[in-house]
Amino acid sequence: MNSELIWVLSLLAIAVVLFATGKVRMDAVALLVIIAFVLSGTLTLSEAFSGFSDPNVILIAALFIIGDGLVRTGVATKMGAWLVDVAGSSETKMLVLLMLTVAGLGAFMSSTGVVAIFIPVVLSVSMRMKTSPSRLMMPLSFAGLISGMMTLVATPPNLVVNSELLREGLQGFHFFSVTPIGLVILLLGIGYMLIARFALNGQKKDDGRQDWRRRTFRDLIKDYRLTGRARRLAIRPGSPMVGRRLDDLKLRERYGANVIGLERWRKFRRVIVNVTGVTEFRARDVLLIDMSASEIDLREFCSEQMLEPMVLRGEYFSDQALDVGMAEVSLIPESELIGQTLREIGFRTRYGLNVVGLRRNGEAMEGLLVDEALQLGDILLVVGDWKLISQLQLKGRDFLVLNLPVEEGEASPAHSQAPHAIFCLALMVALMLTDEIPNTIAAIIACLLMGKFRCIDMESAYKAVHWPSIILIVGMMPFALALQKTGGVNLIVDGLMRLGGGYGPHMMLICLFVMCAAIGLFISNTATAVLMAPIALAAAKSMGVSPYPFAMIVALAASAAFMTPVSSPVNTLVLGPGNYKFSDFVKMGVPFTVIVMVVSVVMVPMLFPF
Template sequence: MTYEQGFLFALLGVVFGFLIWGRIRYDLVAFVALIIAVIGGVVPVGQAFAGFGQEAVIIIALVLIVSRALTNAGAVEIVARLVISADRSLSTHIGIMAMVGAALSAVINNVAALVMLMSLDIEAAKKGKRSVYSSLMPLSFATILGGMITLIGTPPNIVVSQFRERALGAPFEMFDYTPVGLVCAVVGIAFVTLIGWRLLPTPSAEATAGAEEDDGHFVAEAIVSEDSKSIGKTQHDLMAVADEHDTTLLGLIRNGRRLPGFAANTELRAGDMLVLEGDPESIEGFIGAASLETSATQEDVGLRSKSLTLMEAIVPDNARLVGRTATDLRLRNRRGVALLGVSRQGQRFRDQVRNLVIKAGDVVLLIGPESRVNDVAEWLGVLPLAEKTHAVVQRSKALFAIGVFAAAIAASVIGLFPLAIALALVVSVYAMFNIVGPQEVYESVEWPIIVLLGSLIPLGLALESSGGTLLIAEAILSLTGSFPAWATLTLLMIVTMTLSDFLNNVATALIAAPVGLSIAQSLDVSPDPFLMAVAVAASCAFLTPIGHKNNTIIMGPGGYRFGDYWRMGLPLEAIIIAVGVPSILFFWPL
């Protein structure tokens, strides 16, 4: 083993360790690793930032902007609402939602598709008086499966395509992934619809109970103002009003400290804070009936307004809010919006809401003037749930937006423009017609993913040029021995899929694609089935809530625990391998 190989293996091992640990943002880990590789002499100084100029990076960024514009125009909403109904059986509902989610994910970012459909799924669950526990995980898995159908459906497909162009001279085209991806998606959707959701704990299980309790319920706080009619009363006195508004009184905060127990018989004073639990409308109604105030209506923070908006939003893993508190970010003083409540799988907190450290998967309740609350949500990086908070939807432009996008994709497919240019034209048209604003163009891009990709591409190239990927390929070949090529292909899929369950799928694809090529060259067979296997496996992260952002997003609203995912995810991954390998070999022969 050479110095370069040893250095890169050790560095990537540390990187993977930090990514699995998850305490430090993956983009920072990747960028620091890139700088260390440059200092160590394994990545040339002149190539240090070449990854940021790769076409794959540009395409991923443009796809995210297009997804945002289609959502703004209401195109996703139109498609979804045509088929969503609360009157269907659970299995039928899951099947229809899964098919719609997969179809949308094939042409837009699967995170955007999930967020839009998740709000509709939660709405349907409320109307049907059932828990979302059984339906959100199948929806998340379906949007992941749908991304495998086209080139732009998921970042690993773009990464593998651009690697093929660099290594073999031509990329995978828009619909090269469709035959294999469609087979995997159809079989996967059939599984989650008919069997998968039944493998989750029954409605009597603790996790399901947590999901029902967490369905729309927040822990929030209300302030006893100086002129409140509740001064001198106790929580016990207010219970009748609380019951009327379906709100639970959890305790009392005085002088910044939570009083022991429920303090139900303690007389309220001006400045006290009541800890409440309920859905947003119930909490707001109780606050008004009890003559209380929220922090957003206190004059000293400059938020008094005749029109305040409540926004429910999910906290994804790359949000600015993760690991921080509202106090840290000074939301009220600097941004004019307050954090009213937090929902976390039915948990109740001892900390004040503004001092509560937010975690990925939480659902936060923001309150503030309508003109500010959307901007603050975008700045925080949280994903709005409630349809009423999407003030930018321009439904009259939906058909125009769909037509422009379809025309650009058609132009790319027939060879008039490269995909990157076609998508750039779409973004330009959307910007000119104000379907996506100038600020949204930049805010739509997941910059941590861009930094991750731009940082890891030079490391992947260095590992390939140093012979490191060949060593990994030889190690895999040594395990299969004299087995046929399809057995080696299967093992490559299993290893890649396992890595993707714990690592970012872009990082997995960047490392696994060169390994797949080296294996194919060693076996003297076509590299295409091995590259296709990497693309499929890197996208299939179903075992954990950290393998894919969609799995993280549903964790809080669905009331899922870490160990719930493998119940449906493990057989689904086995099915994808069982179906994917024959499909790959049929459509992409060795």
Template sequence: MTLPMILLLVIIFIAIILFALDALPADVIGIGIMTALVVTGVLTPEEGILGFGSETAIKTLGLLLLTTALIKTGFVQMVTRRIVQGVGDNKNRLFWIVSLGTAGMGSFTSNTASTAFFLPVTLSVSKKLKQHPSKMLMSMAFAAILSSSMTAIATSTNLVVSGLLTSYGLEPMGIFELTPIGIPILIVGLLYMFFIGRKLIPERELEGNNRYLPRDTRYYAEVEIPKKSPWVEKEIQQLGLRDEYDISIINIERPGEGEVKPSGKTRLHAGDQLVLDGCREGIFALNDHKAVRFTSTPEEELPEAIKKKYGMAEVVLLPSSSLVGQTLRGLSYRKRFGIQVLGIQRRGKVLRERLLNERLQVGDQMLIHGDPETIASLENGDNFRIISDTIEEPKNTKKAPYALIIFMLSVGLAAANILPLAISTMIGALLIFVTRCITPAEAYKSMNWSALILIGCMLALGKAMATSGLANYLAGELVAWIGTGHAYLLLGGFFMLSMILTQPMSNQAAAVVVLPIAIETALQLGLNPRTFAMMIAVGAATSYITPLEPACMMVYGPGNYRFMDFVKVGSLLTLLIFGISMLLVPVLWPF
């Protein structure tokens, strides 16, 4: 084993640990991998950045632009809401409509996008039917992931696999090449969730009226600022209420002026009537403070008058959010978004203290407070998804038909082999700008750039696997250890390896690490590399046994799940998909 091989193994090992610990955002880890490959000399600088100009990167960019147009024109929101509105009062119908709708959307967009848009309406209808959200949300997330093998554009992992195939001189993955294996996986997966999976999920009661913060820890109180208060003429941000007392000011009534929206720079005046939100200990500690005079007894319910004037909503942080990895303090979130964050729940755990210093993560649920119009405007961005009970139609969908036609045209040209996917999607991107479905500024602001960055960096890792000789070396060792005549054993082993790696790592990273070894192994044994490539594409998308998949992270809190719920339900589903793949992949793509 040469020095570049050893260095590459060390880089991969460190990357796996960083992915598993969720120490940094995935795209940041990707940049670190690419940089390390160049600095250590495993790749030249030109080879390191080659992935960003590759056909795979162009395909991904084009599809991201087309998907953004579908979302920004209101097409996706309109379809998801109308689908769910047809449920009626039948819980079984809810399961099938939501699952098939999510899978259908996920077949042509990312599974995270389909999960994000079905999440609020599913919660709303579940509440209407008096069904615990846990019975639907995991099924919905799993349906989105199951759709990953329906088409080549269902997930960026398939595009990465396709790009690696071309780097070995093989044909790229066809748009519907995976569909014959994707349909059985989807059908069996949904039947499993309907008859078995959802019955394994317990219905845990949410604690109190607030699903984020237990009843005995959050209180509301009305106070008045006396004339001699040390708070008079001070800005709210100077008081240190969050840090010292874990308290927020959520409303101000000022004599002679009426309602004043609180912000960090709001100066307090004598006679101001404040509504406070905070932990019990902080509220009662403030009761002994001479800065305020309590005008009501601290209660666990927000005063009705304030409820009418101000809204409180539940939101989830999306994988596409630019806020991931940042702190609330660093964001100046009150000034930027016009809201207050009252509580955060992360993977089943409530974060009660020092919220301003918490680094935000994908799937974080937040209880926010602010003007109803301000809260509603959050839906227009790509940071939050409101998971409240309202089902509203998008206000303006005039351009939605154009976005849909352009999307279908772009995919159709590639599916019919008239144009390569990279070119057809670029034509589509040009058309969405010409028809003004969205402006370039809107597109660039709303796109999931982290996905594109991660793919470019992961392609550098794939290049390193080949140029360093590590893939060929490991393939030779594998063949020498297992021997010839064990094609099925190798095929199953590569599925399991990619499936295991995809749990802590990103799907793309898992595919990039495993696929070069599998292709080299197939070539050394005189087998069809495509058989192994399709198996790994399926395996890298089989991420059900942990909630670390972004689609699962988004439903973790709203469903009140525990980590072991995914292990229990996802393990059997993984075995079913493994069995289907072992039966059908060698038939559809013979050795």
């Protein structure tokens, strides 16, 4: 083992540790890897940045845009509504249709995005059927992962493996090359979940009521301990608040008063006005305030600011439910806001909503929440305009709206561009199937048509691209090249040959699958595919067999991230809404991963002979 190889393996180990701990962003780690390779002389500048010229990177970015177009036009949401109507009150029918629908949508758009869309649907259905969402949340995440095995463009690892084949001068996979295996695994997954779902009951709360039911305002008020905190206070003429902006008054710091809305006279009637940090108050405005202070502090507040207490009908503004909305939201795993406080984020100014409650590990937190650093798994209770709540998930792609109360209603708006979005998707698939037009060009054509039909605008298109994933792929590609240049690939292949080479190619497939699954516990499935694809092709060359079954086994193993809640963002998303423990994923994921491995090892050589 030469010194250059030791350096590359050491850098790889450091990257894996950073990925596993999560203390440094994955895309930042990838960029640091590029810098390290160039400064050390391991790779030239053009070699280190070769990932930016890979057509598959453009293809992945285009697929993010197409997926977002399907979301913006309501295609995915309409399928969720159809699912609820068809399944009715049957949990079995719901589970089967849910997994089929999610796997079908995920074959053409981000599995993380599909799962995020269907989490509120599952919560609503669970409420209707009076059953725990834990019985459906894990089938939802498993279907999202299986969707990566449905088409060539379903997940970045497939494209990474395909790109490695092309780089070696070989013909790539076809659009539906992986589909027969994916369909078998999907059917087995549905059967597995129909039996195993009875072992999924989630964690129950101390009061015996589970955290899964779609709630009413009354439920949320009780859960977040908001009882007695609401106030209606009228601003008298001459008040020092008149003409001043909310941020300048610093009412939260001085009095513990959080203004979540105000009533203002407009054309002979009072209307609810949304409040932001720059809202200027007027005489006779009626403030809607969340206040945890004592009665003594309240009297002092009213006296100093010349406020008059008003009658409050309904508990915590429930009588204003048509105008003042309430919802539970959670940060997505890749959110840049994790670790920041609400004050640092400027939440009210940025999103136009107020955070009035926070639950961590199932318990409501008390005190001034604006200075509490947000953690993954926290659930926030936001209050404000219903329209702003519905837009929260689209702003910055940081939040997932978990639970809208019954008062909001279940109607979802129809979007006239939905047929155009479906046409663009169908055209892209048709162009890819012809093999006459490169996949990247087909995806770009679909993106341009979506813009032409106003399914998505330019600003939304750029926001739709998950840039951390793009940078991660680009940054990990130099690892594969560095391992090849320093002899690392040959070293690993020799080890695999000694371990399983003497038992035939089927044993080598098992070794590759197990190795991919093990690495995938610590780093993303995309990074796993980048590292393992050249090793798989080198192993096939060493054994003198076809590279296609070895490449396919890597693609399948990279998507088989069922074993822990941190193996994939898809699993992390359902962890909170399903009230799961870490051990639930181990208990359900390990057996199913073994099933997927057996199916893959049997079917791959049948479709792609050695």
